[in-house]
Amino acid sequence: MAAALLLGGAEFTRLQGTRLDRRLSAWLEQSNSEALQTPDQLSGLPGPAMDATMGSIAPTGLKGKLAALEDFISMQNEELAAQRQEIESLRGDKAGIEEHYQGQLQELKKTMVGDVQRLQEQKMLAGLGSLLTTSLGGSLIVEMMARSLQQQILGLQRRIQEIEEQATGSLVAGLASRDFSWKVAQKKAAVNQSTGGLLYHAQRVSALSSDHATHMTATGIREFSDHRWVELPILLCPGSSSRPAMDATMGSIAPTGLKGKLAALEDFISMQNEELAAQRQEIESLRGDKAGIEEHYQGQLQELKKTMVGDVQRLQDEVKRHFAQQKAENARLQQQITTLKGEKTSLQQQILGLQRRIQEIEEQVGADCTTLWTLCEMVGLMVGTSFASNDAWNGVPWRAVSGAWLLSSANASRADSKTSMSDDDLVQVGKALSSLKDNERFHGVLQQPSVSKAVRHWAGIERLSPEECEDWQSDGQIMFVLAELRRLEHCCRKAGMKDRPSAASDNPGDKVEDPPSKRQRTEEGAATRAPDCKSIDPATRTWQHDEPAPAKLAGEDWEEHRSKVGLQLMGEMPSANASLNYFLKDESRRSFAAHLANPFGQQFCASWFAKVRVGTKWLQPNSWWGPMPRKTAWMVAKGHTCTYEYGGMEVQPIEYPVWMVELMQSVMPHCGLTEIKDMPNSCNLNLYEDGKQMVGWHADDEELFQGKSKDCRIISLSLGASRQFELELNWPGPDESIGVVQTLSDGDICTMEGMTQKHFMHRVPEEETPVGPRINLTWRWIAKPRDSSKKQEEKVPLHTVLACEDELPLPDGRRLRGGKLENAAVQSTLEDLPDLPPVDPGAWRRTLVWQLVTMVLAAVLARVGVWYQEDEFAKLAMNATSGVNDAEL
Numbered sequence: 095m096a097a098a099l100l101l102g103g104a105e106f107t108r109l110q111g112t113r114l115d116r117r118l119s120a121w122l123e124q125s126n127s128e129a130l131q132t133p134d135q136l137s138g139l140p141g142p143a144m145d146a147t148m149g150s151i152a153p154t155g156l157k158g159k160l161a162a163l164e165d166f167i168s169m170q171n172e173e174l175a176a177q178r179q180e181i182e183s184l185r186g187d188k189a190g191i192e193e194h195y196q197g198q199l200q201e202l203k204k205t206m207v208g209d210v211q212r213l214q215e216q217k218m219l220a221g222l223g224s225l226l227t228t229s230l231g232g233s234l235i236v237e238m239m240a241r242s243l244q245q246q247i248l249g250l251q252r253r254i255q256e257i258e259e260q261a262t263g264s265l266v267a268g269l270a271s272r273d274f275s276w277k278v279a280q281k282k283a284a285v286n287q288s289t290g291g292l293l294y295h296a297q298r299v300s301a302l303s304s305d306h307a308t309h310m311t312a313t314g315i316r317e318f319s320d321h322r323w324v325e326l327p328i329l330l331c332p333g334s335s336s337r338p339a340m341d342a343t344m345g346s347i348a349p350t351g352l353k354g355k356l357a358a359l360e361d362f363i364s365m366q367n368e369e370l371a372a373q374r375q376e377i378e379s380l381r382g383d384k385a386g387i388e389e390h391y392q393g394q395l396q397e398l399k400k401t402m403v404g405d406v407q408r409l410q411d412e413v414k415r416h417f418a419q420q421k422a423e424n425a426r427l428q429q430q431i432t433t434l435k436g437e438k439t440s441l442q443q444q445i446l447g448l449q450r451r452i453q454e455i456e457e458q459v460g461a462d463c464t465t466l467w468t469l470c471e472m473v474g475l476m477v478g479t480s481f482a483s484n485d486a487w488n489g490v491p492w493r494a495v496s497g498a499w500l501l502s503s504a505n506a507s508r509a510d511s512k513t514s515m516s517d518d519d520l521v522q523v524g525k526a527l528s529s530l531k532d533n534e535r536f537h538g539v540l541q542q543p544s545v546s547k548a549v550r551h552w553a554g555i556e557r558l559s560p561e562e563c564e565d566w567q568s569d570g571q572i573m574f575v576l577a578e579l580r581r582l583e584h585c586c587r588k589a590g591m592k593d594r595p596s597a598a599s600d601n602p603g604d605k606v607e608d609p610p611s612k613r614q615r616t617e618e619g620a621a622t623r624a625p626d627c628k629s630i631d632p633a634t635r636t637w638q639h640d641e642p643a644p645a646k647l648a649g650e651d652w653e654e655h656r657s658k659v660g661l662q663l664m665g666e667m668p669s670a671n672a673s674l675n676y677f678l679k680d681e682s683r684r685s686f687a688a689h690l691a692n693p694f695g696q697q698f699c700a701s702w703f704a705k706v707r708v709g710t711k712w713l714q715p716n717s718w719w720g721p722m723p724r725k726t727a728w729m730v731a732k733g734h735t736c737t738y739e740y741g742g743m744e745v746q747p748i749e750y751p752v753w754m755v756e757l758m759q760s761v762m763p764h765c766g767l768t769e770i771k772d773m774p775n776s777c778n779l780n781l782y783e784d785g786k787q788m789v790g791w792h793a794d795d796e797e798l799f800q801g802k803s804k805d806c807r808i809i810s811l812s813l814g815a816s817r818q819f820e821l822e823l824n825w826p827g828p829d830e831s832i833g834v835v836q837t838l839s840d841g842d843i844c845t846m847e848g849m850t851q852k853h854f855m856h857r858v859p860e861e862e863t864p865v866g867p868r869i870n871l872t873w874r875w876i877a878k879p880r881d882s883s884k885k886q887e888e889k890v891p892l893h894t895v896l897a898c899e900d901e902l903p904l905p906d907g908r909r910l911r912g913g914k915l916e917n918a919a920v921q922s923t924l925e926d927l928p929d930l931p932p933v934d935p936g937a938w939r940r941t942l943v944w945q946l947v948t949m950v951l952a953a954v955l956a957r958v959g960v961w962y963q964e965d966e967f968a969k970l971a972m973n974a975t976s977g978v979n980d981a982e983l
């Protein structure tokens with residue numbers, strides 16, 4: 095019972111059944127009368143028990159009492175040891191609790207960091223989402239939100255840190271406030287003191303209050319003993335190790351006798367009691383600490399959890415809200431994109447439509463005179479009249495002239511063009527147009543059917559027989575109208591206009607028949623005739639070359655003699671066919687033409703006719719006065735780049751096919767050329783389907799061959815039907831034959847050499863009677879361009895572009911089929927639509943505007959010109975009635 099009182103619940107149960115318990119019980123039963131004198135101060139916790147114990151020791155006598163006291167002391171020692179053990183265990187508990195909560199805090203922190211990280215990732219995703227959207231506003235909002243989220247997350251991190259710090263801080267503070275560490279230190283010191291030997295004065299132990307004992311420090315104890323307690327120190331040795339020390343103490347008590355010993359023992363017991371009380375108090379305090387710490391940590395954790403959960407919840411809500419906003423924004427943008435895509439598609443389609451329209455217009459302007467005719471009408475309207483209103487104008491060279499004007503105007507918008515007209519030129523043309531428009535006599539005369547017919551013939555619209563043309567000279571009205579037209583034409587030519595597309599004049603093969611207006615009846619001269627060729631009847635000559643005759647050399651010669659310039663005729667070359675016959679030999683003009691009757695045989699020619707016909711992409715362009723009256727092709731040796739241009743496109747020439755080289759190897763040796771390297775590097779091919787197809791008067795005098803300034807060789811091979819080949823002098827002398835006619839039959843070779851292209855024109859006229867098809871291959875040498883920067887020198891016929899029987903793919907994706915330009919296949923689906931290159935829809939509009947401006951300008955200037963020069967023009971018109979001196983023009 096006493097043990098139970100002394101030790102309290104749990105500890106007492108540990109003592110039950112032990113030796114100390116048994117002894118105490120026995121002692122309590124035996125000693126009832128003799129009570130121990132116990133100090134008042136020991137009335138505390140252990141006091142009554144000990145009083146009872148001490149009191150009960152007395153009746154057994156001193157020895158018994160001593161033994162009982164010894165037992166009691168050892169019991170108290172055990173008690174002390176048990177308490178110490180509990181203190182240790184409590185300390186362990188406390189450390190465990192601390193560790194546990196620290197762990198929980200760590201755990202919590204980790205969770206929070208994870209949450210924050212997750213939120214950050216979500217925020218990053220949100221950032222990505224905002225990147226995906228193109229809306230600046232949207233991404234700004236997202237950016238701002240992301241920044242606020244970032245700040246919130248940073249705040250949260252700071253908060254976590256604060257909470258952590260706070261938690262640790264308050265823990266430390268809490269511990270400090272309970273003097274925990276101090277107490278631990280104090281207890282440690284006390285225990286050390288006990289184990290190291292603590293001096294107590296036996297007599298004064300009873301005077302120690304439990305409070306004093308609790309606050310005892312090593313120094314305090316020493317001070318206490320130094321000043322107040324002196325004799326008979328007792329060495330307290332707690333636990334099992336205390337026994338010998340106590341025995342020694344007991345032994346030292348012995349000399350005072352049993353009573354003294356008893357008193358010492360009593361003192362010692364009360365000291366032990368105090369020690370026990372102090373320890374019990376520490377145990378209580380430790381228990382309190384333990385509960386406090388636990389409570390404190392629990393509180394902190396709860397608070398932390400609450401804050402974190404709230405914060406995370408808030409962040410999550412924000413992220414959710416943000417995502418919802420982002421989603422809405424995305425949907426809105428998607429909608430916009432869809433709308434824009436739709437608009438893009440419609441724009442692309444519009445652009446495609448416009449491009450197609452531009453192409454059509456280009457084609458029409460270039461290839462179809464109707465468009466030009468319409469534009470001519472516009473010009474006419476501007477100058478005050480409608481050309482179309484007068485039937486007689488239909489098909490007259492207005493069409494060609496105005497068309498050419500417009501074409502050259504259009505060309506003026508191209509930087510590289512050399513056909514652009516100056517303002518002065520425009521003024522002159524305008525004047526000429528106005529003058530004609532205002533010429534009432536001209537209009538009146540034009541009503542005459544014979545005049546209209548003559549004009550149509552002049553324009554190349556209608557074919558008149560030479561006999562019909564013969565009457566013109568005697569018809570004053572016809573001569574007047576033609577003179578007026580020639581005046582206009584002259585003016586246009588002077589202004590740089592051409593009566594066919596600009597490229598055509600540089601074209602070795604584009605020989606639209608020149609109108610007979612170029613001819614003028616001349617005196618018959620003595621013709622130099624080869625035996626197998628006829629001279630042209632000078633009576634049929636109705637034209638004179640437009641250009642003035644070049645000056646002759648000092649004597650009667652036009653050109654230096656060939657021996658002087660070193661011209662070798664092909665017929666004179668050693669390996670040439672001896673039968674090559676020069677049917678034209680004009681030494682004074684250094685002009686020559688030779689003929690060689692079929693040296694190959696019929697079989698050879700039939701096979702080559704078929705090969706060439708099938709192996710060539712024949713083209714048939716439109717000229718101003720209708721389709722070219724034959725088909726042509728243009729081929730060049732490898733390495734030559736004589737491109738041709740039309741309607742803004744550039745088409746490469748056809749490279750010599752293999753058969754061409756083969757054919758040349760058969761033909762050229764007859765002309766003395768045996769080496770491939772010496773053979774011609776270009777060939778113009780003509781296909782005359784029937785006798786109606788022809789080539790008009792022309793010279794192969796293109797820049798490309800420089801036939802006007804240098805000796806120039808041309809070799810031709812005829813296959814198929816026989817046709818007449820005519821050569822006429824440009825400036826025949828009074829006594830000269832004007833030309834010769836040579837029949838060219840199947841397999842015949844024909845040459846033109848020296849300065850023939852300068853002094854002669856040639857043609858293959860229509861046949862009166864039906865004939866079969868004929869092919870003519872005309873080989874020439876492309877002269878080296880004098881100035882390589884002048885690309886135009888290598889430009890070749892327009893006629894090779896516009897009409898072909900077969901399909902010809904063009905570099906711009908379009909195709910030529912059956913003589914018509916076809917657009918590239920139109921892509922139908924949106925997906926197929928290519929990303930359009932930047933289109934300048936204003937380009938062609940600008941061209942048209944420029945044209946209109948120039949037209950208006952021309953019209954205005956013309957008006958002004960007409961006012962001032964009316965008299966002069968009237969005079970000229972008068973002169974024209976009595977025959978026009980063309981030289982004046």
Ligand SMILES: O=C(O)CCC(=O)C(=O)O
Binds near residue numbers: 602603810838856857
């Ligand atoms: O067909 C002919 O014989 C003449 C062809 C011609 O003169 C030419 O192509 O330039």
Ligand SMILES: [Fe+2]
Binds near residue numbers: 605792793794
């Ligand atoms: Fe020719």
